[in-house]
Amino acid sequence: MALGEFQLIDRYFRPLQQPGGLSRPDVLLGVGDDGAVLRVPAGRDLVAVLDTLVEGRHFLPGCDPRSIGHRALAVNLSDLAAMGATPAWALLGLTLPAADDTFLHALAAGLAELAARHGVALVGGDTTAGPLALTVQAMGFVPPGQALRRSGAAAGELLFVSGTPGDAAAGLLLERGTAGGLHVTPEQQHAARYLQDRFLFPTPRVALGEALRGLASACIDVSDGLAQDAGKLAHDSGCGLRLELDQLPLSPQLLALVGAGRACQLALTGGDDYELCFSVPAGSLAELSAVATATDCRLTCIGVLEAQPGLRLWQEGSPVQQPAAGFDHFAGAD
């Protein structure tokens, strides 16, 4: 069924203005005009992020459209979380080859569920015909001077990561079917489903990001692989980093499916985790422990910031070789 652009907007995206059926009083004018009119709360700075998902690059052709809608917003909420921002509003640029009713219904539902969970109102956007891609721009608030940056870490501080990185990368391999080279026995079906869900429906660490304001000295979200993103945090802070591979928090599901060696590699270089990686002074460990409890997030110390630049991997008390480079969207495009 084909729908005109204006019907599309009306049917699927206008309802997303009210997350979970609730209107945000800071949205003075939402979808349906040339622009949205929004009011940033007094005494708050605005944090703005934007991320694009392209079919064949960030999700597989034939992927569950609920996952596409979820992930398009999740990757942006993850960026807001990495800044310590409280999410508020989003705009959606949707390019799709045909206006298919079933597909759009599921895509909008995936986006709406996550938006409602975080009280995010969809306040505008654009739909156009073209190869399937979604660009979401999201906005949130931080108290002045409290945004988390990549550049605030200092030598001697501890590096933490949330959750269990590597799961999403394994999930993607499984989504790809035999191409991933993973053989799944009947007993492993449950673990495999878990890993696929970590790829298809990642959890942006919004509450954690907010709780880290005033506590973490630097923060980044893990989208391109833990080694690369942790390395960026260290580099932008003018530090180096010693990562303890033995400390990587690997999920039992990941270990069951791929074994310790490959699990470690996937955790370091896999990408798509949308966990937070952050530094804290050693004196803040008690406070951080309370944050882990309050936000129900597993937080694991995986290394230490050092004065000497560069990334150094350690395992069983000895330095080991560098892992392969992280995920760079153009690394292979010669």
Added chain:
Amino acid sequence: MALGEFQLIDRYFRPLQQPGGLSRPDVLLGVGDDGAVLRVPAGRDLVAVLDTLVEGRHFLPGCDPRSIGHRALAVNLSDLAAMGATPAWALLGLTLPAADDTFLHALAAGLAELAARHGVALVGGDTTAGPLALTVQAMGFVPPGQALRRSGAAAGELLFVSGTPGDAAAGLLLERGTAGGLHVTPEQQHAARYLQDRFLFPTPRVALGEALRGLASACIDVSDGLAQDAGKLAHDSGCGLRLELDQLPLSPQLLALVGAGRACQLALTGGDDYELCFSVPAGSLAELSAVATATDCRLTCIGVLEAQPGLRLWQEGSPVQQPAAGFDHFAGAD
């Protein structure tokens, strides 16, 4: 030459943080972290817009990349202008098949020139591999309650349009070469070039939009064809509209190339004009005349809002047939 994503951002887009070399003090943190940190001025509301340009849909394959960069920002500044907003910041989602140095240099230059003209800082974005497309999200400010909406017009008010609609549509036909069916004689080359430039480098009516705050009762930008967009303004205001075709401001270049009949059709249904269409009470004509002078914009009264719903075209004192439907991105996608 292939570039990594981070080098891309550094080389071409980081310099766009400072429009014309000037930094904006309201950008507390720009390109290079997970998000930008921005400060909306006290006593101002935020206006947010987002528009996508897709190759083959909004610009032709092989199009001058300077034009692509210009238009990606211009269509968003036009939306801000239609809201009466003063532009401030933009984010860019750039999807491109390969990281070509020459192409990116020209694209960034087209975007940078227009950004500098309006003091707009590029504060973030995302680059990814995929079919060529640009999504720009732009933000601006309005005094509380002064955003121009589509829905404020009243019966009896006059409808105006800026500039000379139809030029861009003719320019696109010319860009398409013989496919447009336009034959250009040597004497018409100059006019043809003018029309092509109106398509390739549209002028967002930013100063006009700002000047219309408190003066226009409703406003929309003309992107999908004057008849359709004017019709939306009337509809959203709960009015109908009588359009006087004799009053359409047709450029001498357009008339020279296509004649009066086709010029009128292009002006009504062509799209891509990025002019402003707005309503004012008859008592505001003197003030509007001063605005036209101050902003150096040709402003033409083309009709009157009426109580009876619907769009009525009049020519030489008589009603004439409806034009073809305006431009809808999915109208033909059965």
